Structures are given as C-alpha cells and as structure tokens.
Amino acid sequence: MSERLNSIPRAAAVGFLALAIVLALLPLTLNAFWLQTGLFSMAAAIAAIGLTILVGRAGQLSLGHAFFLAVGAYGYCYLAGGEEIPGVESPAGLELPPLLALFGAMLLAGVAGLIFSPIAGRLHGIYLGIASIGLVFLGQHIMFNAEAITGGFNGRDAVDFSLFGFSFSDGESRDDFGKLEKLWYLGLVLLALSAWVAHNIVRGRPGRALETLRDSEVAAATMGVDVHRARASAFMVSSMFAGLGGAFLALAYGRIVPETFGFVLSIEFLIIVVLGGLGSVNGAILGAIIVIGLPQVFTNYADSLPLVAESGSGGVGPTQLSRYIFGIAIIAVLLTARGGLAGITRMLRAKYAARRASPVPTPAP
Amino acid sequence: MTQFIELTINGLSLGSIYALIAFGFVLVYKATGIINFAHGSILLLGAYVAARTQADIGFWPAMLLGAASAATLAALVDVFIMRRLRGTEPNSLAILTLGIDIVIATDLIRRIGPDIFTSGAPWGSEVARVGDYVIPETRIAAASIAILIISAFFLAFRYSDWGVAMRAAATDGRTAALMGIRLNRLAAGAWALAGALAAVAGVFFVSFPSPGVDNATGLSALAAIPAAVIGGLDSLIGALVGGLIIGLVATYCAGYQDELSFLGRGLGEIAPYTVMLIVLLFRPAGLFGSRSVTRV
Numbered sequence: 203m204s205e206r207l208n209s210i211p212r213a214a215a216v217g218f219l220a221l222a223i224v225l226a227l228l229p230l231t232l233n234a235f236w237l238q239t240g241l242f243s244m245a246a247a248i249a250a251i252g253l254t255i256l257v258g259r260a261g262q263l264s265l266g267h268a269f270f271l272a273v274g275a276y277g278y279c280y281l282a283g284g285e286e287i288p289g290v291e292s293p294a295g296l297e298l299p300p301l302l303a304l305f306g307a308m309l310l311a312g313v314a315g316l317i318f319s320p321i322a323g324r325l326h327g328i329y330l331g332i333a334s335i336g337l338v339f340l341g342q343h344i345m346f347n348a349e350a351i352t353g354g355f356n357g358r359d360a361v362d363f364s365l366f367g368f369s370f371s372d373g374e375s376r377d378d379f380g381k382l383e384k385l386w387y388l389g390l391v392l393l394a395l396s397a398w399v400a401h402n403i404v405r406g407r408p409g410r411a412l413e414t415l416r417d418s419e420v421a422a423a424t425m426g427v428d429v430h431r432a433r434a435s436a437f438m439v440s441s442m443f444a445g446l447g448g449a450f451l452a453l454a455y456g457r458i459v460p461e462t463f464g465f466v467l468s469i470e471f472l473i474i475v476v477l478g479g480l481g482s483v484n485g486a487i488l489g490a491i492i493v494i495g496l497p498q499v500f501t502n503y504a505d506s507l508p509l510v511a512e513s514g515s516g517g518v519g520p521t522q523l524s525r526y527i528f529g530i531a532i533i534a535v536l537l538t539a540r541g542g543l544a545g546i547t548r549m550l551r552a553k554y555a556a557r558r559a560s561p562v563p564t565p566a567p
Numbered sequence: 568m569t570q571f572i573e574l575t576i577n578g579l580s581l582g583s584i585y586a587l588i589a590f591g592f593v594l595v596y597k598a599t600g601i602i603n604f605a606h607g608s609i610l611l612l613g614a615y616v617a618a619r620t621q622a623d624i625g626f627w628p629a630m631l632l633g634a635a636s637a638a639t640l641a642a643l644v645d646v647f648i649m650r651r652l653r654g655t656e657p658n659s660l661a662i663l664t665l666g667i668d669i670v671i672a673t674d675l676i677r678r679i680g681p682d683i684f685t686s687g688a689p690w691g692s693e694v695a696r697v698g699d700y701v702i703p704e705t706r707i708a709a710a711s712i713a714i715l716i717i718s719a720f721f722l723a724f725r726y727s728d729w730g731v732a733m734r735a736a737a738t739d740g741r742t743a744a745l746m747g748i749r750l751n752r753l754a755a756g757a758w759a760l761a762g763a764l765a766a767v768a769g770v771f772f773v774s775f776p777s778p779g780v781d782n783a784t785g786l787s788a789l790a791a792i793p794a795a796v797i798g799g800l801d802s803l804i805g806a807l808v809g810g811l812i813i814g815l816v817a818t819y820c821a822g823y824q825d826e827l828s829f830l831g832r833g834l835g836e837i838a839p840y841t842v843m844l845i846v847l848l849f850r851p852a853g854l855f856g857s858r859s860v861t862r863v
Binding site for chain 2: 261262263321324325327328331332333335336340343344346348465469472480519522525526528530537
C-alpha cells in the first residue's frame with residue numbers, strides 16, 4: 203500500500219487534491235450560465251475521452267462520434283422516460299430508475315458500436331473515417347423520423363436524475379442548492395470515473411495492443427493481437443464513453459433535439475482531441491473545456507471584446523470567431539506541435555525537470 | 568413510366584455533377600494519398616465567386632473566374648500547408664484538411680450570411696420537352712459539359728505526359744521521382760485541377776432547380792464523398808460510376824418520396840450514405856478501388 207502511494211509523485215498528488223477541492227467548491231461561486239457551460243464541458247470531456255482512445259491510441263479516424271452521443275442521449279431519455287402526462291402526447295419509454303437508465307444508455311451506445319463493427323473491423327484507414335460519416339446522417343434521419351421514441355423534430359425531455367430517492371432536480375438554481383449544482387457533482391463523479399477507467403485502458407494491456415495495431419497491423423497480428431477483435435472493441439469502448447457523455451449531455455440540456463447531433467458535432471469532437479493531443483486522456487478533458495468554453499466566453503463578453511460583433515450584424519460573431527480560432531489551431535497543432543496541449547505540457551515539464559537536474563544552477567526566471 | 572424516365576434522366580445529370588466533384592477527391596487521393604475534406608469549401612468558393620461576379624461579367628467568364636479562384640486556393644493549400652506534411656499518416660492529414668475546411672467555410676458562410684446568390688445560368692428555369700418528358704435545360708447543359716470534361720479527362724489521363732506522370736506517381740511515388748517526375752508540382756497541379764472541377768460542378772450544383780449559393784452549399788456537396796468512396800477512392804472510373812449511382816439514388820428517393828414514406832421524410836439526403844455503407848460492407852475498398860494486400 204505505502205509503496206503504491208509512494209510511487210505517485212507527491213507534487214502530483216497535492217495538485218490533484220487541490221484541483222478536486224477547487225472543482226468541488228466552484229458551484230458555490232459560479233452563476234447559472236457558467237455552471238451550464240461547465241456541465242456541457244463535462245459531457246463533452248467524457249465523450250472526448252472515448253474519441254481520443256479511438257483516434258489517438260487505436261489510430262482509427264472516426265467522424266461518427268456524434269451518432270454514439272445521440273444513442274446515449276436518446277437511450278437515457280427512452281430508458282428513464284415514458285411517464286404518462288395526461289393531455290400531453292409524449293414519446294414512449296421504459297420508466298427505469300435514472301441510474302439504471304444512465305448505464306443502460308452507455309451499454310446501448312456500446313452495442314451500437316458493436317453493430318457497426320463488421321464495417322469497422324474490415325475497413326482500412328481512411329475508409330473507416332468516411333464510413334462513419336454515414337452513421338451521423340443515418341442517425342439523424344432516424345432521430346427525425348422515429349417519433350414514437352425520439353419525439354421527432356421537437357425532440358424529447360430528459361427525465362431528471364435521481365439516486366435512491368434523492369432528487370437532483372428540485373430547487374430552481376441560485377437561491378437554494380439547485381439542479382445545476384447537483385448535476386455538477388454528478389458530472390464530476392462521472393468524469394473522474396471515466397478518466398480513471400480510460401487511464402487504466404491506455405496504460406494496460408489493451409492500450410498497448412491498440413497502439414501496436416496503430417503503428418503496424420502486421421506487427422500486432424504477429425504479437426498475437428486479434429486485429430479484427432481489437433478494432434471492434436476499440437470502437438465499442440469509444441462508443442460507450444460517447445454514450446455516457448451523451449446521456450449526461452441530455453441531463454445538462456434537459457431536452458434534446460436531433461439538430462444537436464449533426465456532422466458539426468463530430469467535427470467539434472475531433473477539434474477537441476486534436477487540440478488536447480491525440481491519445482491523451484487529460485488532453486481530451488482540457489480540450490473539451492476550451493472548445494466548449496471559448497465560444498461561451500466570447501458570447502458573454504461580446505461587448506467588451508474588440509473583435510467580436512453582435513451575431514447577425516455582418517461582422518465576426520462569437521461562434522464564428524471561435525471557429526476561426528479552432529480551425530487555425532488545428533492547422534497549427536498538426537504543423538508544429540503534434541502532441542497538442544498535452545504534448546506542450548509534457549515538453550515544458552521535461553524542460554523544468556532537466557533544469558532542476560542540471561548540475562549548473564540556472565537562475566529561475 | 569414517364570416519371571421513371573424523367574427521374575432517370577435527371578438522376579444521371581445530377582450524377583454527372585457529383586462525378587465531377589468526386590473526380591476531385593480521387594485526383595487528390597491518387598496524387599497525395601489524402602482525402603480532402605476541404606473540397607466542399609473549395610467548391611463553395613468557386614460557386615460563390617462565380618455567383619457574385621456573373622452579373623457584371625456574364626455567366627461563362629464568371630464560371631471561369633470561379634474555377635480559377637478555386638484552383639488557386641486549392642494549389643495554395645497544397646503548397647503552403649499540405650506539402651510540409653507529405654508522408655505523415657493519413658488520419659492526421661485528413662484532420663488537417665478538416666481544419667482548413669473549417670477556416671475557409673467559416674469565412675465564406677459569414678460572407679454569404681442568410682442571402683442566396685443565383686448562379687445566373689443563361690438557361691434559367693427553362694425546361695426542354697423531349698416527347699413526353701420534361702427536363703430542366705440546366706440539367707442538360709450540366710450533363711453535356713460534364714461529359715465533355717470527363718471524356719477530356721480520361722483521354723488526358725490515358726495519353727498525355729501529365730496523365731502518364733500522374734499514374735506513375737500514384738503507382739510508385741519513389742520510382743516516379745527517380746524517373747524525374749516532380750511529385751510536388753504534380754501534387755499541386757492535382758489539387759488545382761480538383762479545385763477547378765469542383766468549381767464548375769459547384770456552379771451547376773447551385774443552378775436550377777436549386778435556388779442558388781447559400782450557406783449550406785458546401786455541406787450538401789459532401790454527398791460527393793460517398794460517390795468517391797462507392798467507386799473506390801483511387802479509381803477515376805469508380806468516381807464516375809459512384810457519382811451516377813449517387814445521383815440516381817438521390818433522385819429516385821426524392822421522386823418516389825410518397826411511395827417510400829415508410830422510410831421517413833428527407834430520404835434523398837441520406838440515401839447516398841446508406842448506399843455507401845452497404846457497398847463498404849461487401850467491398851471494403853469500394854467497387855473499383857484497389858485492395859491493399861499486406862504481405863510479410
């Protein structure tokens with residue numbers, strides 16, 4: 203036990219603890235707008251972890267992540283929903299307890315990933331990435347048309363989360379400890395669990411198998427990796443993260459519509475994982491915070507920022523400004539800093555360590 | 568039956584437009600091994616330039632201008648961005664083109680705003696009556712021009728020095744380079760040509776019955792990706808066949824919407840992707856694509 207504890211650098215442990223405390227205290231000071239942004243970031247982070255494993259570790263490009271988020275989101279709403287409201291026509295559901303529905307949604311997304319695996323397992327390289335675009339469009343078509351389950355164009359409400367009778371929804375925010383605050387803690391727990399599981403996958407046997415597969419299919423097969431199975435399971439695991447993220451997204455939105463889960467969302471997730479650094483779990487989380495947060499910052503401070511115009515006034519709106527930035531950032535990352543934010547942090551840390559270890563003391567800047 | 572034949576003619580003509588766009592994907596893929604996701608926004612640029620200038624300089628010069636600007640932009644993208652990363656693994660390159668697409672598309676969409684610019688095609692909304700069949704004249708023009716370009720293209724690919732160099736580079740880049748073929752120049756040329764083709768296709772794509780260039784044009788041009796994939800990313804014949812298939816399927820689905828209503832509304836938009844998934848399930852490299860064989 204003590205050996206294991208000692209193996210974690212003390213600074214990292216202290217840093218992690220401090221981060222946890224700050225995150226736990228944040229809801230006490232943030233207003234509803236930023237809480238909501240935080241919830242979206244968490245949902246995106248959970249889903250992005252799945253994509254970074256798939257693209258960065260297993261080397262499979264996927265443009266279909268939005269589809270699996272949708273499966274998770276609608277899966278949750280379907281499994282938990284269905285309560286008859288007299289006079290209101292509402293989509294069908296199974297009325298499961300929300301916690302069960304949450305895990306059910308995750309499994310459902312995993313199954314969706316498995317169903318796609320006959321294609322995912324056989325296609326090579328870029329063909330898989332393109333095939334996954336098809337999923338997004340097909341998925342949106344189903345969402346628009348399967349009205350009995352999805353509510354069609356108007357979408358459907360997400361049942362509020364509750365755990366063993368403890369509701370996560372009462373209180374209308376601000377004054378008492380409201381819905382957003384409670385969801386914040388739920389999100390933190392889900393995100394921490396996801397990150398922990400992902401770290402274990404990446405560092406363990408499956409992660410190594412995937413990396414070998416990415417670098418050389420032949421070498422992986424020679425070393426005893428079942429190529430088709432490994433590919434398919436990478437897709438399944440990634441979809442499960444997406445499903446969980448999607449279910450939490452449904453909770454954060456309160457109501458989901460098909461429009462949300464389009465091709466643009468898939469691209470947004472690619473931006474997240476590339477900016478964060480392909481294959482890095484922490485990078486994916488950081489990327490999610492930036493990609494979700496930046497447009498909100500621009501929107502909120504549109505008046506005081508020099509470049510940003512009101513949307514619709516012909517100038518550069520907040521969403522557009524952040525899209526310019528993300529597009530240019532992707533080009534810059536791929537041209538110059540392949541590791542993304544995670545790579546940059548690693549590099550700085552290595553420099554710092556080298557400076558500390560160097561025999562000639564250099565004055566700290 | 569009349570409806571079926573009308574739909575078939577319309578579908579083939581729409582398909583020839585898709586084939587032109589798909590050619591661009593295949594050209595770039597053959598020359599550089601990249602699937603170019605910025606193709607849609609390059610098409611958008613060409614169509615936008617043509618639509619904005621046609622009132623002043625006329626339809627045909629405007630189309631040439633659009634093609635020239637799209638070709639220039641594509642060549643610049645290759646020379647200044649893609650060239651630096653030759654030989655990197657294809658997934659990163661695909662994501663890179665997505666980044667480029669975001670920048671170009673954001674800018675164009677911002678300029679276009681909520682407006683719709685007509686392409687100013689001289690045929691307007693005229694229709695030709697051949698016997699019992701009614702066919703928009705733009706579609707006839709689009710198909711004839713596409714057939715012209717495509718035939719010229721096949722001949723050039725088969726007989727010209729450029730075509731030989733292209734094929735050599737696609738088969739074995741290193742040997743081709745040793746034979747004195749300038750791969751960088753060839754690649755830039757392929758990008759430029761792809762851009763020009765996309766622009767021409769784009770102008771027809773936004774002509775009647777489509778109202779004009781709007782901010783969704785780039786996205787609807789995405790449907791040419793299934794066309795390129797169905798045929799096989801490295802086959803020009805495949806792009807042609809794939810384009811025609813997509814055109815036909817999309818047109819049939821839209822035309823027989825009422826009969827197919829059990830499959831849901833808006834079937835025409837997703838049909839290309841469904842066909843693509845089905846084809847890929849049975850032929851992972853498309854209909855005419857070369858399979859990669861790994862030998863140890």
